[in-house]
Amino acid sequence: MSNNKIPKKVIYYFDDLNDDFAQNNIITKKLSDNYKYIHKNPIWLCVEFFLYELIARPLVTVFTKLFYCQKFIGKEKLKEARKSGYFVYINHTNALLDSFCPTMLTYPKKDFIICHPDALSIPCIKNIVTMFGAIPTFTSLKGYKKFSNAIEQRIKEKQTIIIYPEAHIWPYYTDIRPFKDISMEYPVQLNAPCFTMTNIYEKRKCKFIKRPKVTSYINGPFYPDKAIDARKARMKLRDEIYSSMKNEVESHPKYEYFKYVKND
Secondary structure, three states: EEOOOOEEEEEEEEOOOOOOOOOOOOOOOOOOOOOOOOOOOOOHHHHHHHHHHHHHHHHHHHHHHHOOOOOOEEEEHHHHHHHOOEEEEEOOOOOOHHHHHHHHHHOOEEEEEEEEEHHHHHOOOHHHHHOEEEEEOOOHHHHHHHHHHHHHHHHHOEEEEEEEEOOOOOOOOOOOOOOOOHHHHHHHHHHOOOOEEEEEEEOOOOOOOOOOOOEEEEEEEEEOOOOOOOOHHHHHHHHHHHHHHHHHHHHOOEEEEEEEOOOO
16 A cells, blocks of 8 residues: 655556666667686776776765665675575566666675677767676577576575566656566575565655655575476476465555556
């Protein structure tokens, strides 16, 4: 049940599986078949460390605290997988927060975010986005193998892979949209643990600040079922992850900063 009366904006949607409200106006560029997912050049790695660890992480900490008053609940659950790589599934409801907050969630591990090629289509910042951990989805069959190898390599390095299974951004949406089981393919293949992080928007106590604050609830781990075939394991894992996120949003009051209405 919503705990506010007048939302800032009303958004009408038709398809809760495919509609997208990112409104970034980016012209997507197709990835090259030779796109380099893993960099080993020492100079690249030094610049990456400097930008990510010494600049991005401190700035992100300040930004998320000041702008969204974000806090994590259940972060200690990640300790169960601290000696391995793991996947984190998050509801996709905020372009800025979804890009930044995993950085603080996974510390001291580095997070790698599976993203749309849009993230690398902005002129002049392609390399920076890559250094910050973007893993763009492949745009050709030739790129599929490199994409898969990159995910496997990061898990072997005991890093964290961030996935937004809803795929499309719905700003400030207060529920969990249906999603397919395709993104569970990799934890099943790699037998890697999974967690969920569900972002809940809450009304601020200060009435002069309308933008909601964010509390992120972590649950898990969820493990692929190795006793059944891969297809069924994907479906089972998907249902567990969806239920975890759905139960979390239903456990808290809904603050509808934006209101979504289905247009039939």
